Amino acid sequence: MQTKYKRIILKLSGEALAGNKGFGLDEEIIAQVVNQIIEVHKLGVEIGIIIGGGNFWRGRQGTNMDRTTADHMGMLATVINSLAMQDAIEQKGIETRVQTALNMTSVAEPFILRKALEHFKHGRIVIFACGTGNPYCSTDTGAALRAAEVGADVMLLAKNVDGIYDSDPKRNPNAKKYDKITFIDVINKGLKAMDTTAITMCMENNIPVLAFSLAEKDGIIKAVYGEKTGTLIVNE
Secondary structure (H helix, E strand, O other), rough: OOOOEEEEEEEEEEHHHHHHOOOOOOHHHHHHHHHHHEEEEHHHOOEEEEOOOOOOOOHHHHHOOOOHHHHHHHHHHHHHHHHHHHHHHHHOOOEEEEEEEOOOOOOOOOOOHHHHHHHHOOOOOEEEOOOOOOOOHHHHHHHHHHHHHHOOOOOEEEOOOEEEEEEOOOOOOOOOOOOOOEHHHHHHHOOOOOOOHHHHHHHOOOOEEEEEOOOOOOOHHHHHHHHOOOOOEEEE
């Protein structure tokens, strides 16, 4: 069976990696995610990964802090998650590289596009940390930027909800889930799929986004095959 996508950017929610603990890393969830990533890698799909930092720190938590400082702390949280994911993947025998938007060469490579593409060529998985490297930007925006730069076929948005709804399904039991929706409708309806900057970047670069639940069994594998899962966001 042929995969639908050849090069993907997988955006993982940091909070989802914490599991029911709500903070830190849940080794069981990481193992489940890694097993799917390995299966997708075996299919010949080139994989770039971006992980949020919400299981440790989000910039908006620093209510009494300088915004730039708080956001830089959030970037460092993404490095913790990225190194943990790198270790878990490499324990399965797959070469992985972490590239950071902020220089910290003792633990990871700086982000260099040509080097990232070379890693893909040699079958390595690349984890992009620190978002865009700029404050006032979310890791969703970082994922959209990297997807555009590496020419990804799709951005897979693995969150702790199973798609995009017209209202919060946790508060509204009658919330309607979308199977497919356009970027412009996401913006106009004010839906909380990604931040507006990330949505706009994907829209302008024609990068489809598939939002689905990280908890869904084999959700990443299904997404790569193009099977029905989550919500697909496209231009039309």
